[in-house]
Amino acid sequence: MAHKSIYIRGMTVTTEQLTTLASAHFPADFAAAWSALIKPAISLKPAAAGDPVIGKLGGVPALGSHPWPVWDGHGPLGHVLSIDCQTANQLLPHLNLPAAGHLAFFYFDGRFNNDYGTVGFWDPTSAAGQRVVHVTDGQGAPAIVPDGLPVFAEIDLTGVVIATPPSYNHPVLGDGWRSVAPENMEAFETAIRELMHPLGARHQLGGQAHPIQDAVEFEIAEAMGRLTDPDTFTRDADSYRILSKDVQLLAQVDSDHAAQMMWGDMGILYWARPSREVQSHSVATTGFTWQCS
DSSP states (O other): OTTSEEEETTEEEEHHHHHHHHHHHSOHHHHHHHHTTOEEEEEEEEOOTTOOOOEEESSOOBOTTSOOOEETTTEEOEEEEEEEHHHHHHHSGGGOOOSSSEEEEEEOOSOGGGOOOOOOTTOGGGGGGEEEEEEOSOTTOBOOOOTTOOOOOOEEEEEEEEEEOOOTTOGGGTTGGGGSOHHHHHHHHHHHHHHHGGGOSOOEESSOOOOSSSOHHHHHHHHHHHHHOTTTOOTTSHHHHHHHHHOEEEEEEEOBTTTTBOOTTTOEEEEEEOHHHHHTTOOSSOEEEEEOO
16 A cells, blocks of 8 residues: 555654554454554655645745635634645645645634634634635735734645554544553553654644544534534534544644644644545535644
């Protein structure tokens, strides 16, 4: 498979290493189910001289004919990431981004006018505090930054295809994790952290999310469910359970000192989309959450 090897400037991690960890700590059935969910992703790292550039953290995006996103009653959103769709698709074809243009990711972090309104998966009225904008025109013209909005430091990014492990309680796995002895789960999580830690900041396109708390898919599905049906949504609904197993990570943006980004206490922002959007190369429907320690 294309994601057999992870290589980040001198560091190599293989899918075999991930599956070996699972086999060492999990019962055989659960180890096999967990390993089957390992996915390729694009790890986003600061571009060194000569590296191909896939996008950028922070800075001022090109928005073409799109207005700068605003959360009504709070203010303009901060630009956190831009990604060139064609370059990303060439690096990881089944990422299935739109064929042309670029994606600009925005998030309201409260720095504008010291307004610390919280964007939360539990509150559908806060959904406008984040945005994914697909820009197909004006590729080279930076947008006009709204007055008073601080801009994150700009860092050019390169991309490397990596293998990403699922969370132990990924929705597809159900309650299988309950078959793992607590001491084995603790040892497994320690081993995974040690294996993945050298990757540094976990900026990523596609693959499996790197959760800080609960499985990201649960929160994304709740965010989307509450937005679609705010009056009657419940986590007991069949639609919620189906969606939590169906959503796929689009991007995650880690806290990053160099870019002057801090999401709560060293948190991560996550965007995901249902499989129908992936299959149609679309980002028209996305869900969002963020987590911190």
